[in-house]
Amino acid sequence: MTGFARRLWALLRKEWIQMWGDPLTLRLILALPLLQLVLYGFAINTNPKNLPTGIIAAGYSKYERDLVAALQNTGYFNVRTLHSEQEGEQGLVEGKLLFVINIPADFDRSVDRGDVPSVLMDADATDPSAVGNAMSALGSLTSTLNRDLPPTVQTQIRSPPFQFVIHARYNPEQLTVLNVLPGLICLVLIFSTLFLTTLSIAKERERGTMENLLATPVRPVELMIAKIVPYVFIGYLQVVLILVVSTLLFALPMRGSLLLLMLALGLFIISNLALGLTFSSVATNQMQAQQMAQFTLMPSFILSGFFFPFSGMPQWAQWVGELLPTTHIIRVVRGILLKGSSFDQIVNDLWPIALFALGAIIVSVTFYRETLD
Amino acid sequence: MTNLAIDVTGLSKSFGTSKVVDSLDLQVAEGEICGFLGANGSGKTTTIRLLSGLLKPDAGRGQCIGYDILKQTDQIRREIGYMTQKFSYYEDLTVYENLYLVAGIYEIGQPQAAIAKVVSDLGLAPYVKKLAGTLSGGWKQRLALAACVLHRPKLLLLDEPTAGVDVKARREFWDLLHDMAADGITVLVSTHYMDEAARCKRIVYLANGHIVVQGDPVSLAAGSGLITFEIKTANIDALAHEARQRVGIEAAAVFGPLLHVTGSKRDILEASLHELAPEGWQEVEPTLEDVFIHLLATGGSG
Numbered sequence: 001m002t003g004f005a006r007r008l009w010a011l012l013r014k015e016w017i018q019m020w021g022d023p024l025t026l027r028l029i030l031a032l033p034l035l036q037l038v039l040y041g042f043a044i045n046t047n048p049k050n051l052p053t054g055i056i057a058a059g060y061s062k063y064e065r066d067l068v069a070a071l072q073n074t075g076y077f078n079v080r081t082l083h084s085e086q087e088g089e090q091g092l093v094e095g096k097l098l099f100v101i102n103i104p105a106d107f108d109r110s111v112d113r114g115d116v117p118s119v120l121m122d123a124d125a126t127d128p129s130a131v132g133n134a135m136s137a138l139g140s141l142t143s144t145l146n147r148d149l150p151p152t153v154q155t156q157i158r159s160p161p162f163q164f165v166i167h168a169r170y171n172p173e174q175l176t177v178l179n180v181l182p183g184l185i186c187l188v189l190i191f192s193t194l195f196l197t198t199l200s201i202a203k204e205r206e207r208g209t210m211e212n213l214l215a216t217p218v219r220p221v222e223l224m225i226a227k228i229v230p231y232v233f234i235g236y237l238q239v240v241l242i243l244v245v246s247t248l249l250f251a252l253p254m255r256g257s258l259l260l261l262m263l264a265l266g267l268f269i270i271s272n273l274a275l276g277l278t279f280s281s282v283a284t285n286q287m288q289a290q291q292m293a294q295f296t297l298m299p300s301f302i303l304s305g306f307f308f309p310f311s312g313m314p315q316w317a318q319w320v321g322e323l324l325p326t327t328h329i330i331r332v333v334r335g336i337l338l339k340g341s342s343f344d345q346i347v348n349d350l351w352p353i354a355l356f357a358l359g360a361i362i363v364s365v366t367f368y369r370e371t372l373d
Numbered sequence: 374m375t376n377l378a379i380d381v382t383g384l385s386k387s388f389g390t391s392k393v394v395d396s397l398d399l400q401v402a403e404g405e406i407c408g409f410l411g412a413n414g415s416g417k418t419t420t421i422r423l424l425s426g427l428l429k430p431d432a433g434r435g436q437c438i439g440y441d442i443l444k445q446t447d448q449i450r451r452e453i454g455y456m457t458q459k460f461s462y463y464e465d466l467t468v469y470e471n472l473y474l475v476a477g478i479y480e481i482g483q484p485q486a487a488i489a490k491v492v493s494d495l496g497l498a499p500y501v502k503k504l505a506g507t508l509s510g511g512w513k514q515r516l517a518l519a520a521c522v523l524h525r526p527k528l529l530l531l532d533e534p535t536a537g538v539d540v541k542a543r544r545e546f547w548d549l550l551h552d553m554a555a556d557g558i559t560v561l562v563s564t565h566y567m568d569e570a571a572r573c574k575r576i577v578y579l580a581n582g583h584i585v586v587q588g589d590p591v592s593l594a595a596g597s598g599l600i601t602f603e604i605k606t607a608n609i610d611a612l613a614h615e616a617r618q619r620v621g622i623e624a625a626a627v628f629g630p631l632l633h634v635t636g637s638k639r640d641i642l643e644a645s646l647h648e649l650a651p652e653g654w655q656e657v658e659p660t661l662e663d664v665f666i667h668l669l670a671t672g673g674s675g
Contacts, residue, residue, distance in 0.1 A: 207461070208457060208459045208460075208461040209461045209462065209463060211427065211461055212455070212457055212461035212462065213478075214427055215425050215426070215427055215450060215453075215457075216450055216455075216475075217447065217450045217451045217478060217480075218478055
């Protein structure tokens with residue numbers, strides 16, 4: 001063997017031994033691609049179907065039945081009947097409904113008269129990619145009534161018997177950027193809070209400074225708070241920066257309360273920091289801590305509705321997504337910024353974050369080692 | 374009877390299946406410099422960590438500066454100074470910033486004054502504004518010592534504080550330890566250096582997690598009951614190698630051009646020497662180093 005090959009072989013052997021010597025890292029190395037495969041392969045759907053749709057109808061007439069059946073048949077709409085316009089409005093704001101369809105009173109008679117009545121559709125355009133395909137599918141639906149139309153009208157018509165009037169709500173110009181920015185705020189916070197705390201404590205352990213601190217009167221709670229506070233500060237600084245720049249460059253609206261936004265983000269920051277502390281208490285070195293943080297980051301990107309429409313994911317992926325604080329905070333931030341949501345309208349997304357934070361705090365305190373044992 | 378700064382009995386600690394500290398009894402008088410010796414892995418570091426509250430003992434009880442080592446670890450942490458084997462202050466902070474952090478942790482009333490005093494006592498003045506990471510090994514140890522004594526602890530637990538430090542820095546470091554002991558601070562210090570062991574008031578030698586011998590350095594060497602012969606020879610390395618194979622020669626150590634062979638039985642030792650070094654030898658007093666090399670070679674069982 002040449003000198004090159006000998007040396008290379010010796011180095012490769014050393015890397016091999018080190019790699020297998022850390023079983024936790026190895027397990028994560030194997031688990032990450034599997035996770036990615038499942039997430040990318042099954043969970044992502046850029047052409048979401050079965051979107052929650054509410055329908056408001058004065059009576060349940062023949063044409064209405066035709067229309068609802070046609071909507072269902074497109075596969076895009078999962079229709080349920082609403083009892084009031086208020087219910088529809090509430091559903092849109094809370095994100096439980098993506099569409100609200102309002103069929104005017106005496107729809108059938110107007111059609112039969114050839115009046116070409118308007119069916120009003122309110123669409124949550126916060127995420128343009130989630131509703132885009134569904135909205136374009138509406139175009140072909142105006143002919144669905146033709147079969148049932150009275151012969152007189154059938155022979156007369158040159159134009160469709162009715163028309164859809166679509167209101168793209170919250171993001172009327174359907175700018176993707178308005179959807180991405182709120183999500184971006186949340187993900188930037190994950191980086192600065194989850195990642196940095198995780199690494200910062202793991203670093204103390206690896207460098208041996210933790211041993212020194214443990215031998216002093218420093219209490220665990222003091223150390224934890226000291227580790228957390230700077231990153232809360234950094235997190236908020238980043239939020240303000242993103243908000244200001246987004247408003248100036250992209251005309252991001254601020255329709256809700258800034259204070260409410262900051263408080264909600266504070267809760268999210270706490271949940272991340274608690275998770276970071278848990279990781280760093282469990283991990284024995286920086287490498288492991290980083291792997292664990294990455295392991296949470298992946299689903300937070302993909303299953304939270306940030307990159308890909310939440311409504312397009314299969315049911316199991318939505319359940320997993322509901323467990324992640326990121327999913328809820330993205331809804332909250334989109335709600336406050338774009339829809340002007342109030343506290344009542346976001347509280348259903350706040351308590352899961354709080355619950356998560358509490359759980360993570362309990363785990364991190366349990367795992368924190370006051371001695372070197 | 375003098376007061377004891379450390380008084381523990383039956384201290385034991387295992388990691389997995391290996392018993393690192395095994396029913397160890399240790400008494401250290403107040404104001405004493407007690408040297409902790411023993412081979413690597415003999416349990417020195419673990420014992421120090423048990424005393425400082427960093428580890429919980431599996432068995433044993435006792436007190437450290439008047440506090441129960443099992444129940445009063447908080448008080449112990451407040452009143453001891455612990456120096457780790459590896460430099461464990463912040464390399465990206467300056468000397469002053471590191472000391473200021475420590476002052477805060479120990480709630481020192483007037484941090485500036487306390488830092489100024491320790492900086493001048495330890496000669497750190499020219500380095501206060503330097504990043505700790507840029508200091509040489511000797512000055513890093515000096516900083517660590519400064520940080521350890523800033524809160525005027527009653528007991529210093531120093532784990533190989535001078536490992537990898539040059540002779541001059543080590544000597545100065547020990548001068549400082551003696552100054553502190555003179556002020557009434559008790560020092561428990563582990564070391565591998567014989568010159569440092571010789572400067573201790575008392576030496577405790579550990580093997581396999583328990584104490585093999587202890588006493589003051591002079592009587593330890595004299596009272597060892599060992600016989601040491603000195604051989605002067607040109608081919609010293611080959612001779613040392615051969616000497617270690619012979620019966621009766623329990624330890625052989627090279628001192629420059631001289632070979633010291635040590636054993637506990639004179640007749641067998643002399644018989645072996647007749648074959649090994651026919652040109653002659655002379656008996657000398659065993660030095661502390663001969664004693665410890667003998668202890669290391671016999672695994673502490675002698």
